[in-house]
Amino acid sequence: MKELSNRTARFTDSVIRRMTRISNKYGAVNLSQGFPDFDPPVQLLESLSTIASDPKPLYHQYSITLGSQAMREALAAKQEHFMGMPINPNENIVVTCxxxxxxxxxxxxxxxxxxxxxxxxxxxxxxxxxxxxxxxxxxxxxxxxxxxxxxxxxxxxxxxxxxxxx
Incomplete structure (x- = not known):
């Protein structure tokens, strides 16, 4: 079998994971991750329930990876405003996950x-x-x-x- 790449050989576990283990070990407050000690607001849960059960807009699905056309157009318009030059939403905007x-x-x-x-x-x-x-x-x-x-x-x-x- 061919050997695996050594590109990541110098990597260690993430600082976030390391701090979580240390926090758990000593019973400390873990500030390395977003673990709130309270429930989400009721309004947020109700809105999520409404959106998730509506099959038409599919807001609970992943968007297309290049970003929606409306979002890219809005970004292009904002950049045009601040940069003072034309921005093509289909050629000059990169959306990432x-x-x-x-x-x-x-x-x-x-x-x-x-x-x-x-x-x-x-x-x-x-x-x-x-x-x-x-x-x-x-x-x-x-x-x-x-x-x-x-x-x-x-x-x-x-x-x-x-x-x-x-």
Whole structure:
């Protein structure tokens, strides 16, 4: 059998999962995930019940992956307003299934295998993973507490020594 890809060999479990295990172990309040300790508002539950039982609009179904035409047109109109240039909703708007897919699409659009990408640290855990999965190499530049500023010389060295994309 052919060996599996080693592309993800450097990945560990997510910080969210790790913090959930630690919270459970010590009985702590878990702020790493959205587990509310209250029921949803009654109005929301009633609206959901009404929408879910109406077979015509199918609001409870996934939308088409490229986004509805009305949504893309609304986004294009908003961007035209702020950018002052024409935006074609069918050629210039990219709709994704969540921010993770959007970040990966952006990373794969602007990087090539072997590129280096500067990532300020601490960072959202997908930045490093998206960089690696794109075939690029993350270069981490620390943000210094308590103000989370960065050392300009460290950033300049990251660009000078590694020729990163971003």
């Amino acid at each position: 969540g921010s993770t897919e959007a970040m990966m699409a952006a990373m794969m659009t602007v990087t090539n295998p072997g590129d280096k990408v500067v990532i300020f640290s601490p960072f959202y855990e997908n930045y490093g993973a998206d960089t690696i999965l794109s075939g690029a190499e993350p270069i981490y530049v620390p943000l210094n507490p308590p103000t989370f500023d960065f050392d300009r010389e460290v950033l300049e060295a990251a660009f000078r020594d590694n020729e990163p994309k971003a």
